[in-house]
Amino acid sequence: MAFLKRVSLAAALAGTVQASLYGESKVNHTCVLEPSVLSCSSSANAASVDTCCTETYGGLLLSTQFWSTWTGLEAEGQKLPADTWTLHGLWPDFCNGSYTQYCDLSRQYDPTPSPNTTNGLPNGTVVPPYKGPNIGTFLESFGRYDLLDWMNTYWINQGAPNIDLAAHEFSKHATCYSTFDVPCYGPKYVEHEEVVDFFETVIKYYKRLPTWEWLHEAAIVPSNSTTYTLSDFQAALTKRYGATPYIGCSGPRYNATEAGKGSTDNGRTVVSEVWYYSHVVGRPQDGNSIPVNATSPNTSCAKAKGALNYYEVTPGSIQGR
Template sequence: MSPLTYAALAATLLGAAHCSLYNESSVNHTCILDPPVLSCSPGADPLKVDSCCTETFGGLLLQTQFWSTYTGLEPLQRLPIDTWTNHGLWPDFCSGAYTQYCDLNRQYDPVPSPNTTNALPNGTVVPAWKGPSIDTFLKAFGRYDLIDWMNTYWVNQGAPNTDFWAHEFSKHATCFSTFDIPCYGPQYVEHEDVVDFFETAIKWYKRYPTWEWLNEAKIVPSNKTTYSLGDIEKALTKKSGAKPYIGCSGPRYNTTDAGKGSNDTGRTVVSEVWYFNHVIGRPQEGNSVPVNATSNSGCAKSAGALHYYEPTPGSVQGSKKS
């Protein structure tokens, strides 16, 4: 079944605006009293375990990162030095399919993408958020530390960082069972789930220092040297414990001078990595088992076909050029 078919099924079963995936009660969920269960295992059944204490909906977690060379909003928005940036923490179904925008009551994305819950014209429309930017929710909790960190390492391209954060929360966080509103119990304070998700996404991002791991393998950003997909996958698999997905953009290899006459239609500019895990208990604790990527890379597979470009001068934080 395709991801879009799963998304349509999920939207039908759950209802677009329901704030609870499994109708959990709002009593206290003291997860320390329950034995942690591995997501995507037979025991991770919402009829058998507390879905607030075990991830029972989006049990295949993807920690995703970008490699960008510019932001498009310099000098106000720049990239961190010597690190990939955070993209997000995604809850895929155990099959590798996924859904999105699971709770429209927590839709804070000013430019929803896709703009329907199943990414099809017949899906429920995801209304654009017209309220304050999502960082105001963090400020209400005094979490300026999170805002500073996110402005450094969770960087958008072509639009304000806050739009990106709102997109990641609304599209993905609302599809975790463990971030459902009822899971916070009767003392829930509005938007504490937003703070909780951002803290959790940061925790997972920091587990995967992609730039450092590639640097150890002597794979460094360069505008001259090219690399092979297999070498990049090998370096990151060795460090992370499972094979990640490498994403590429740019021209297809067989349209380039280097790939002329080749049948390799893969893209040639390294731009993204996804690390896959099954989680033990709640994602908030960060306990997991790494698993191999469920998606095949669309990058060119020919030897030396990939560019891992240097950031554009003036696009890195601390640089003086505009």
């Protein structure tokens, strides 16, 4: 699918390819014995804390969600859940808002890497397409069929199988967390257990963020006839989350529409995504997060009054119908 592209300020780091971000030992990572350290604080220093117990690499977490109206694979049974935004991922940005990606190509399970190099540029290391069994088979080996069922309900891809999106999110993003490094799992590590751990962690953050319900409380509901204003979305979500998220839009630019003719507002007009930012105490796996405001710019949407469309899901694209 077409993933929203963000401009990286860390192109040099994006080319890093290694099995472990810090070369940690496989032993002595008993995190209950470690101090509770807030990511992106002055204490979250890789030289002074256990990087398996404090997120020191990608300490600005983004829990991201999609609003889609179709999947493109309805004929194969791939549809959207009713009355909910779907899961996109849990991204580890650097504390200054820049980011890296595909940090460990030995754990590259993405069949269609996007971008196709580690920094998205021709001079980056090529990310080879994964040709092995899909990442869902890793969960099956742990007997986690319930997890797979949940993912097929709420972690929905567009134009490709659902499991490909999960594989993309693990390969591009999970490998750039210090706390999901393989050595952190100790000498009895079982292959792919960090994949299960990451998926469970992503879901933990997603389930705390009922975007559809928060918007519904503010009388913001999907409609093919009513239009909305960005500030209303921002107010509703900020009130419930405790910090201002990023709201992403796709579709035509407002000043390219008939309604926006002559305007200088070139923001997009179709609401499609939200990113909730946070810092985390200790490991992301523990879920001890603190909401923070999105970095600037905090939207790609048009700001004009009534400029935004929050479309209804196509009836034939809804699960159970």
